[in-house]
Amino acid sequence: MKKFLMIWAGELISSIGSGMTAFALSLYVYEKTGSVSFVSLITLLAYMPTILLSPFGGILADRYDRRMLMILGDFCSGLGVLLILWQLQMGNESVWPILAGVTISAVFVALLEPSYRATITDLLTEEEYAQASGMVQLAGNARYLISPALAGMLLAWTDIRLILLIDIGTFLVTVSTVAVVRKTIQKPVPKEHQGMGQELRAGLEVITGQKTVLSVVILMAGICFFIGFVQTLTGPMVLAVSDAKTVGFLESACAVGMVVGSIWIGIKGIQGKPVKVLCAAGILCGIFMALAGAGTSLIWTGAGIFLFFLCLPFMNTCADVLVRTGIPNELQGRAWGMISLLTQAGTALAYVSCGVLADYIFEPMFQENGLLFHSIGKLIGTGEGRGIGFMIILAGIGMAAVTGCVCKSRHFQGDERKG
Numbered sequence: 001m002k003k004f005l006m007i008w009a010g011e012l013i014s015s016i017g018s019g020m021t022a023f024a025l026s027l028y029v030y031e032k033t034g035s036v037s038f039v040s041l042i043t044l045l046a047y048m049p050t051i052l053l054s055p056f057g058g059i060l061a062d063r064y065d066r067r068m069l070m071i072l073g074d075f076c077s078g079l080g081v082l083l084i085l086w087q088l089q090m091g092n093e094s095v096w097p098i099l100a101g102v103t104i105s106a107v108f109v110a111l112l113e114p115s116y117r118a119t120i121t122d123l124l125t126e127e128e129y130a131q132a133s134g135m136v137q138l139a140g141n142a143r144y145l146i147s148p149a150l151a152g153m154l155l156a157w158t159d160i161r162l163i164l165l166i167d168i169g170t171f172l173v174t175v176s177t178v179a180v181v182r183k184t185i186q187k188p189v190p191k192e193h194q195g196m197g198q199e200l201r202a203g204l205e206v207i208t209g210q211k212t213v214l215s216v217v218i219l220m221a222g223i224c225f226f227i228g229f230v231q232t233l234t235g236p237m238v239l240a241v242s243d244a245k246t247v248g249f250l251e252s253a254c255a256v257g258m259v260v261g262s263i264w265i266g267i268k269g270i271q272g273k274p275v276k277v278l279c280a281a282g283i284l285c286g287i288f289m290a291l292a293g294a295g296t297s298l299i300w301t302g303a304g305i306f307l308f309f310l311c312l313p314f315m316n317t318c319a320d321v322l323v324r325t326g327i328p329n330e331l332q333g334r335a336w337g338m339i340s341l342l343t344q345a346g347t348a349l350a351y352v353s354c355g356v357l358a359d360y361i362f363e364p365m366f367q368e369n370g371l372l373f374h375s376i377g378k379l380i381g382t383g384e385g386r387g388i389g390f391m392i393i394l395a396g397i398g399m400a401a402v403t404g405c406v407c408k409s410r411h412f413q414g415d416e417r418k419g
Contacts, residue, residue, distance in 0.1 A: 003181050004132060007070075007119065010177030012139035014074065017170030019147025021081060022046065024155060024163045025102070026235055027247070029095055038095060040232045040355030044348060046102040051344040053110035058118075058337020066115040067182035071175050073112030078171035080105030085164040114337040135266045136320075148251035206327055206335050207342075213326045215409055216278075216319050217339055221346040222402040223282060223315070228350025229395040230289060230308070233358060233388045237293075238301065240385030250302050257310030265317050278318035279407035284311045286400025293392030296381040354391065362387030 022043075029038050060069055080101040087097035151163055208214050238247045270277055285308050292304025327335045365372040366386040373382055380389055 006177050006181050007116075008132075008135055008139055010174040011116065011136075014170045014174040015139050016146050016150070017167035020151040020154075020163045021167040023148045023151040023235075023251075024160045025084075025098055027155070027239070028160050029098065030236060030239065032093070033095065035355070035359060037355035037359050039236060040351050042095075042098060042102060043232050044351035045099055046106050047344060047351065048348050049103055049106040050109045050113065051341055051348055053107060054114055054340035054344070055334065055337040057110040057112075058114035058334040058340075060111065061115040061118045061337070062334050065182070066119045067178055069111050069115040070119070070178045071182070073108045073110070073115070074171055074174045074178070076108035077105040077112070078168050079108075081164055081167050081171075085161060085168070088161050088164070113340060114334075117336040135262070148247070149249050152247065152249055204338055207338060210326045212275075213323050215406060216322050217342050219278075219282070219403065219406040220319050220339075220343040222406070223285075223346070223399060224343050225346030225350050226286070226289070226395040226399040226402075228347040229354050229391060230292075230305075231347075232351060232354050233392055234292075234301075234305065236358070237385045237388040237392070238298065240383075240388075242298065246298070250298060251305075257306040257308070258313060261310050261313035265313055270314070270317060270321065274318040274321050275407070277314055278322070279403060281311045281315035281318070282403030282407070283400045285315060286396045286398070286403060288396070289399060290393045290396030293389040293394075293396065294380050295389070296386075358388050358391060362391050366390065 025042060026039050029042050057069070057073075080103065082101075083104060084098055084101035087101075154163055207217060234251070235247055238250055242250075288304050288307040288311065290304075292301050292308060295301040295304060323335070323339065363384070364370050364387070366377050366382045367373065368382070370377070370382075372390070376390065377386065380386060380393070
């Protein structure tokens with residue numbers, strides 16, 4: 001556990017830095033362009049290369065030294081941030097260098113993620129999986145708790161360049177911690193491997209061959225689609241009635257729910273059958289997401305997002321445990337890579353669609369004389385940001401419905417009876 005904690009601490013620091021950059025870039029682009037479409041495009045490019053390349057990163061994680069791949073992924077992903085900083089220093093304030101920079105970073109994160117997930121299985125026992133999952137979520141979601149508040153405060157008296165510089169520094173810290181741990185672990189024996197195409201098929205077959213794992217992947221793909229709407233739209237919705245500093249503090253305050261849930265899991269683990277807890281948490285997440293979109297005040301929105309984040313770690317941890325215990329360790333790199341592709345495809349689809357839907361369909365519906373101005377607008381409010389709110393309501397309803405349908409499948413029901 002000690003070695004895991006060292007790597008975890010490095011990833012926590014890196015997550016905070018990356019979250020500050022993501023928050024600052026989204027506000028910077030929105031303020032420069034006034035377009036949700038550009039915000040969603042930036043978010044899409046920050047994830048799409050990782051999603052597409054994760055299966056290949058997973059195969060490499062099964063073939064080679066997973067810790068070295070983490071070092072390479074962390075170090076090289078910082079090059080994209082460095083490109084953005086350099087262009088801003090040169091006076092280029094257009095969106096295009098940002099598009100290139102986030103794409104470069106995302107390419108190398110594809111090396112990092114599968115190796116990081118598989119390393120957890122290398123270092124821990126099965127009994128420690130749930131607690132480790134809670135801690136990993138806590139580190140990964142520090143970007144929603146700590147990062148927005150820090151970035152919001154910094155942006156109140158400086159510009160985005162300082163935030164980018166801090167992010168570059170966090171990459172160096174993470175690389176150092178992984179390198180220290182790597183020295184204490186016996187280097188893996190090189191393995192014989194098949195062609196890349198055969199190993200990709202093997203990664204898919206190991207998922208489809210475990211029906212409960214396949215059901216989890218299908219469910220999480222749907223969940224990721226709806227979460228993508230929240231990730232992209234919450235900032236512009238709140239920014240319509242407030243400023244960047246307020247957005248940062250609101251997102252950080254709401255993410256306390258994520259910390260509470262993750263800490264509880266880190267200490268207590270999952271109290272109950274993973275399948276049952278997963279289903280209940282998914283439905284509650286959908287309900288609270290819908291409530292966040294329905295609110296016309298920052299307090300109402302904040303309460304809904306807080307409760308959403310409170311339930312999310314339980315859903316993620318149960319899915320993680322069900323997958324990790326259902327797939328052999330020697331196949332976990334390629335399995336996690338393929339799972340990332342399948343599940344995050346839902347997120348990518350949300351990023352592709354939500355900006356266009358917000359700018360050209362839903363926002364106009366809630367402006368004066370819009371299609372829903374005199375109907376639903378009377379219930380959830382009208383004007384700037386309320387079309388986005390309605391989209392979040394629909395996403396919450398969709399999340400609850402998809403969770404309920406998948407959890408009624410015979411594979412989930414059978415796993416629950418066995419538990």
